[in-house]
Amino acid sequence: MIEETEKFIERFRYKATKAVQVQSKIKQLDKVERLEVDEEDKSTINLRFPPSPRSGTVVVDAEGLTKKYGSLTVLNKIDFKISRGEKIAFVGRNGEGKTTLSRIIIGELDWVGNLKIGHNVKTGYFAQNQDVLLDESKTVLQTIDDIAKGDIRTKIRDMLGAFLFRGDDVEKKVKVLSGGERARLALVKLLLEPSNFLVLDEPTNHLDMRSKDILKQALIKYDGTLIVVSHDRDFLDGIVGKVYEFKHNKIKENIGGIYDFLRKKKIENLKDIERKDKAKNVSAQENVSSNKQKYLEKKEYDRNLRKLRKRLEESELIIEKIEAEIISVDKSFMESGNSSEAHEIDYKKYQDLKEQLNEEMNRWAQYSQEVEEFLQNNS
Numbered sequence: 001m002i003e004e005t006e007k008f009i010e011r012f013r014y015k016a017t018k019a020v021q022v023q024s025k026i027k028q029l030d031k032v033e034r035l036e037v038d039e040e041d042k043s044t045i046n047l048r049f050p051p052s053p054r055s056g057t058v059v060v061d062a063e064g065l066t067k068k069y070g071s072l073t074v075l076n077k078i079d080f081k082i083s084r085g086e087k088i089a090f091v092g093r094n095g096e097g098k099t100t101l102s103r104i105i106i107g108e109l110d111w112v113g114n115l116k117i118g119h120n121v122k123t124g125y126f127a128q129n130q131d132v133l134l135d136e137s138k139t140v141l142q143t144i145d146d147i148a149k150g151d152i153r154t155k156i157r158d159m160l161g162a163f164l165f166r167g168d169d170v171e172k173k174v175k176v177l178s179g180g181e182r183a184r185l186a187l188v189k190l191l192l193e194p195s196n197f198l199v200l201d202e203p204t205n206h207l208d209m210r211s212k213d214i215l216k217q218a219l220i221k222y223d224g225t226l227i228v229v230s231h232d233r234d235f236l237d238g239i240v241g242k243v244y245e246f247k248h249n250k251i252k253e254n255i256g257g258i259y260d261f262l263r264k265k266k267i268e269n270l271k272d273i274e275r276k277d278k279a280k281n282v283s284a285q286e287n288v289s290s291n292k293q294k295y296l297e298k299k300e301y302d303r304n305l306r307k308l309r310k311r312l313e314e315s316e317l318i319i320e321k322i323e324a325e326i327i328s329v330d331k332s333f334m335e336s337g338n339s340s341e342a343h344e345i346d347y348k349k350y351q352d353l354k355e356q357l358n359e360e361m362n363r364w365a366q367y368s369q370e371v372e373e374f375l376q377n378n379s
């Protein structure tokens with residue numbers, strides 16, 4: 001929001017007709033409370049995982065692993081081997097089977113083929129959809145108090161705070177918690193229970209920046225084996241050393257961090273996997289020569305950019321029009337003397353126009369961001 005507003009101010013700073021808007025945006029920005037990320041604060045919650053006996057060298061060994069739901073094949077004869085201490089990201093479009101494989105590995109789903117879990121592997125699992133076994137009758141604080149052992153006991157409230165349970169929240173009973181709150185509580189609990197193999201399915205969905213970072217630091221230090229399903233590039237960066245891409249009922253192993261993977265796929269972020277795949281399918285079907293293809297792509301690019309820019313310009317025209325109307329209502333208000341009826345009408349109109357203006361400016365900000373993203377993604 002701050003960035004968008006600053007852009008607006010920058011763009012219209014020298015446009016006389018926008019003076020009022022620019023002033024009001026500047027005021028709006030002044031009012032925004034800015035939170036500094038407190039480095040020191042973060043270090044006080046130095047999460048250390050409870051010690052857990054080492055597992056065998058091979059943690060998961062799969063050969064010809066197949067999973068079907070009825071007639072739907074999700075995984076088709078996949079092979080992979082996970083060794084102790086490896087940290088692996090599961091990425092790919094929705095519906096490609098990341099959750100399914102996670103649940104197979106932790107023993108929640110059946111499968112066909114070979115799958116061996118190594119000696120002494122102690123698994124902790126965070127489910128994408130939390131209907132985990134939390135005791136409904138306990139409070140948030142009790143839930144954690146009952147399992148935390150050792151040094152971390154002095155930091156229970158800090159930890160809960162870091163995962164967004166503030167003040168009286170910790171006295172809430174589990175049964176009244178929202179889905180997001182349950183997910184966060186389950187995560188704290190998981191981090192405090194001894195395990196040597198963590199399987200986390202989209203753990204960051206309900207976290208804010210700070211709790212995400214605390215989780216990230218904890219996972220970097222974690223010396224067990226880790227699988228993490230996530231679409232969050234910046235979260236994965238620094239944690240994982242291997243990426244499994246789920247696609248067409250198979251998985252493809254990529255050695256290296258998440259940015260190595262993105263570079264290899266020539267995409268900016270993990271959401272682009274979907275778009276990139278679609279684009280490829282279209283071009284394969286059309287099967288046109290590469291020159292013609294390039295020409296068509298360029299044309300398509302120009303057309304899309306033109307469309308986005310046109311929308312932005314139209315929005316600017318609408319803003320100018322509303323502003324002109326506001327000025328004229330203002331004038332009418334001044335000239336209507338003491339007639340309170342006329343004042344009221346003008347005031348109502350004025351309010352309406354202000355509202356319209358606000359909506360259109362939000363739209364404008366959105367459009368201008370889309371143009372920028374388009375240029376970035378296609379450069």
Ligand SMILES: Nc1ncnc2c1ncn2[C@@H]1O[C@H](COP(=O)(O)OP(=O)(O)O)[C@@H](O)[C@H]1O
Nearest residue numbers: 069072074093094095096097098099100101246
């Ligand atoms: N219990 C189930 N019964 C039938 N189909 C399922 C079930 N669970 C998942 N699926 C289907 O299996 C596919 C893979 O789902 P999922 O493993 O959740 O993918 P991802 O986690 O990669 O988004 C999807 O097409 C999904 O609709």
Ligand SMILES: [Mg+2]
Nearest residue numbers: 098099100128
């Ligand atoms: Mg999933």
